[in-house]
Amino acid sequence: MIHVPIAHMAVARPPAKLRTTGLGSCVGVVLYDPWARIAGMAHIMLPQASHGREGPPAKFADTGIPELVRRIEEAGGVRRRLRAKIAGGANMFPLLSNEFFRIGEKNVRAVRAALQELRIPVEAEDVGGTVGRTIEFDPESGKLTVWTVRGEVAVF
């Protein structure tokens, strides 16, 4: 099991699995090449990197997703075969929802836009709502498992 911390990314192939925990407004992005069975996961915090600042690329949708593609290619994956599965982007405190607190929705939009730009189809998504998620991806089966704190489990 490879753990992906917040604002980080990792690439894996079977039998390793990828896991990231406690996604709230953040979005977990999985890209995988089903033929080569290579997968990458990023725990993205915010939509866009501000200009002139270096930071970990996985922190932002606009820098993290192209970087994740690059690392998968480096590991032997092929860009045109890539598929995406995404989860997260919740609104953790809906009663406080002003502009800032809708960051979850903004994150999901930014992730979708970045994927569209790279022509990577989104095969499955479990986004929005008001609950946090923990996710695990198995590059062998291509299945994404999603847990909530209340013990609910769903497979995508």
Add this chain to the structure above:
Amino acid sequence: MTTGRYPPLALDALREIFNIGAHHAARALGELLQVTVWISVPTLREVDFAEVEEIVGGEEPRVGAYLRFQGDLEGSFFFLLSPRDARALARRMTALLAGETEAHPPREDGEGVHFTELEWSALAEIGNILAGNFVATLFSFASLEMRMNVPGLAYDYALAILAEGMLAVGESADEILLGDARLSAGEQEIRGELVFLPHPRSVDVLLAALAVDEE
């Protein structure tokens, strides 16, 4: 421990503010619940985002009150409890409101994830009082303009809750100051965690208000 943007003297000064804020918050909780509240000496350290997860746990279930303050000072304040302790605390408060002198011991029933509406309101009020007292301490120190919202309350993974505060500073920082205090209340040993995530801008403002020489 990562970069070390702040000199040790500045960290000591900030820790003292956090210390006093946490003690005010703890005293307010003790008065509200009519119990003795103990508080550990808070720590304040500069960590990167991944370290926050290591410290608080990525998927520990927590009931968390979240207060965001903005203005000359910006940042987030959290009060985190395990579901079991949250319910014990809520029962203590609802028992007091009902005029009972002895709180019922917390009932064990499996996961401990269910809260009645009354218990949830009690927790919101507890979060309100803790957060209000903590932030009021910052106000009085810095004598600056600050707005604070009513705190939000969530039952979720610790990281999913705390990330709300990390996102608020994430655009301009990769490291944050994590203030961390543990308190315990009453004979039932309810343990909670106070977490303070100031915006880097605010750290500079606080240091200026304290007249800490950064040389």
